[in-house]
Amino acid sequence: MADEISTLEPPAHSITESGSAREEVTAKPWLSETALDDVQLSRFSELLERLRRSVCTWGFVDQAIVSIASFAAAAIVGRSCGTIELGIYSLAVKIFWLAAGIPNALVWMPYTARAPRLPTERRRYFLGSATSHMALLAAVLCLALLLVGIAPLAGLSEKTWLLPMCLALVPFSLLMMLKEHLRRVLLAGMETSSLLRVDVPIAASQLLILGLLAWTDQLSATTALLGVAIGCTWAVVWTAMHRDRFRLERRRVQSHWSHNFQFGRWLLVVSVAWLVGEASYYWLVEGFHGLTAMGQFSAAMITVTFFNPILLTVQNLARSILSNGYAEGGEEVLWCKTLRGTRLIGLSFGVMFTLLALGGGTLVHFVFGEKFAGLGPIVASLCLGMFFHVFCSPVEAALTALKDGRTMLIASLLRLGMILTAGVPLIALYGPIGVGFAMAAGAFTAFAYQWYCFAERSRHAVS
Numbered sequence: 535m536a537d538e539i540s541t542l543e544p545p546a547h548s549i550t551e552s553g554s555a556r557e558e559v560t561a562k563p564w565l566s567e568t569a570l571d572d573v574q575l576s577r578f579s580e581l582l583e584r585l586r587r588s589v590c591t592w593g594f595v596d597q598a599i600v601s602i603a604s605f606a607a608a609a610i611v612g613r614s615c616g617t618i619e620l621g622i623y624s625l626a627v628k629i630f631w632l633a634a635g636i637p638n639a640l641v642w643m644p645y646t647a648r649a650p651r652l653p654t655e656r657r658r659y660f661l662g663s664a665t666s667h668m669a670l671l672a673a674v675l676c677l678a679l680l681l682v683g684i685a686p687l688a689g690l691s692e693k694t695w696l697l698p699m700c701l702a703l704v705p706f707s708l709l710m711m712l713k714e715h716l717r718r719v720l721l722a723g724m725e726t727s728s729l730l731r732v733d734v735p736i737a738a739s740q741l742l743i744l745g746l747l748a749w750t751d752q753l754s755a756t757t758a759l760l761g762v763a764i765g766c767t768w769a770v771v772w773t774a775m776h777r778d779r780f781r782l783e784r785r786r787v788q789s790h791w792s793h794n795f796q797f798g799r800w801l802l803v804v805s806v807a808w809l810v811g812e813a814s815y816y817w818l819v820e821g822f823h824g825l826t827a828m829g830q831f832s833a834a835m836i837t838v839t840f841f842n843p844i845l846l847t848v849q850n851l852a853r854s855i856l857s858n859g860y861a862e863g864g865e866e867v868l869w870c871k872t873l874r875g876t877r878l879i880g881l882s883f884g885v886m887f888t889l890l891a892l893g894g895g896t897l898v899h900f901v902f903g904e905k906f907a908g909l910g911p912i913v914a915s916l917c918l919g920m921f922f923h924v925f926c927s928p929v930e931a932a933l934t935a936l937k938d939g940r941t942m943l944i945a946s947l948l949r950l951g952m953i954l955t956a957g958v959p960l961i962a963l964y965g966p967i968g969v970g971f972a973m974a975a976g977a978f979t980a981f982a983y984q985w986y987c988f989a990e991r992s993r994h995a996v997s
Contacts, residue, residue, distance in 0.1 A: 596729045600717075601839070603737035607744055608836045611758050612902040614748040617829025620902075622755035624832035625816050626699050630707050632813045634714060635805030637671045642718040643934055644794040646853050649722050651861050655781075661719060662780040663790035672711040676704045695755070695825075702759040709766035716769055722854055732772050740765030799939070807946035811953045811976060815969045818961045831966035833902045834912040837894055838887075838920050845883075845924050852931035860935040868932055869992040875928035883924050891917040912966045919973025926981045929988055941987040948983055949976035 612620040645664045649657055683700035713736060720729040743761035747753040820828040839845070852875060860868040890897075894917065895910025933942050957972030964971075 596726060596733050599730075599737050600733050603741055605836060605840060606741055607758065607762060608832070609901050610741075610744045610748055611753065611755065612829075612833055612836075612906065614753045615755070617833070617905055618825045619755045619758075619829075621816075621820070621825050621829035621832050622695050622699055623758050624836070625813075625820070625828065626703055626706070626755065626759055628813045628816055630703060630710060632806075632809040633675045633707060634711065635809040636675070636802060637668050637711065637715070639799075639802035639805040640671065640794050641668045642715070643853070645719065646722040647857050647934060647937060648793075649719075650854075650858050658779060658781040659783060659786045660790060662782040663787045664719070664794075665715065665780055666782065666787055667791060667794065668711065668715045672708055675711070676708050679703045679707065698756045699759070702756045702763075705763040706759045709763045709769065712773065713766045713769040716772065724854060732769065735768045736765050739768065803943050803946070805946075807943075807950045811946075811950045814953060815957070815961070815972070818958065819966055819969065822962050823965050827965055830906060830909055831912065831969065833898055833906045834894070834909045834916055834966060837898045837901065837913055838890065838916040840890065840897070845920075845927075849924075849927045849931070852927050853934055856928070856931045857935040860932075865936075865992055868935060869988075872928045872932040872988070875931075876925070879925060879928060883921055887917040887921045912970070915967045915970025916973070917970070919970040919977065922974045922977035922981060926977055926984065929981070929984045932988055933984060936988075936991070938987070938991070941984060945980040945984045949980040952976040952979050 608620065608624065611623045641664050645660065649660060652660055679700050683697050683704070713732070716732050717729060720726070720732065740762050743765055744753065744758060747757055747761055816828060816831070819831045856868060856871055856875075891914040894913030895908065898909045898913060899907045930942065933939075952975045953972055956975050957968070960968030960972050962968075
């Protein structure tokens, strides 16, 4: 490039002849170094913008594949097995995500916040440590589920469906945890092409296995969990094929754990409180109104989360984009991006959930069959709750980038308090319809508190 530029630029001083007289003239370069730098910077900025858009697009495509596969799996269970088996299957999946809140707080969120700022070699060691932490937490979770399955707790013996569900959750949780670990790591690095290579084979194999089980009349909530787990074995193969990404060193594993725990100790309580609130809806519906009502609620909730490809893409990419933005531009850039994201989400998701509330009952009936007819009011109330839930995503991502776990903890406790004070009587009186109103009340309370704290911090930082 330097040689090419030098051939285009005449020398600053040249000699011309006029007859016998020789005079020196000064020639101006046709393009100054500053102008050249501006052109290169502009081109580089355009390239980065195209790359960012490509990453967001393929990240959305990947999340669409994952969420559609999850939706289709639940639909297969519901149509083939009915309301009770769908309720058990949905509760098991919700228990897994409740347990996944622990590695989310102590492994994945610290990794997302810190990894973009690390050089390549240090990032490999950090990834190796994070993977070992995840494996340890997954082993503890599986041991707890195994103990519950083998030695049931007193008072739960009449729930005969609980024991096989817990045993099936052991392989399900282990392999799903590895899959989610890979997804979060690749999203943190904006490696959406690798993400697709992980998720597409897993989604296809899971649906194929569930379809075969339904075709042979072997499908139940328990066998569905095992089938999904078998589909996730591709995550083990992919990890082995890319083992050069990971570096392990005992001293670093311990130091990284200390760092992650310092960062994630607040987030651990936040995640557990948040997910306990989400799982409590299932337990409350089952406790007050039985397994059939829980199955109907599960079908309505699965339909409402039809927008999960967009919802989860927003949540995951928001964490990555805002963490990278904060690392590059500080709190002023973080404030602008968070405000812009909140406005965009409020408008786009408001339209989406309004349309879904109007036609959701028909969609449930079409997807799950005659046993799930007449669930329109439940879908409408859940749309209200889910809107306020996703509305919190940008400010939560900003607080994650700031490592402000204390604010997130208080917000989660406020939300859980709303569930206990308002949600329990609403669900007891109105059944699954009351869940949506409880979700909306809790999410709005958390949203208001988090934005107040974030605005106060940003105002002081900018001033």
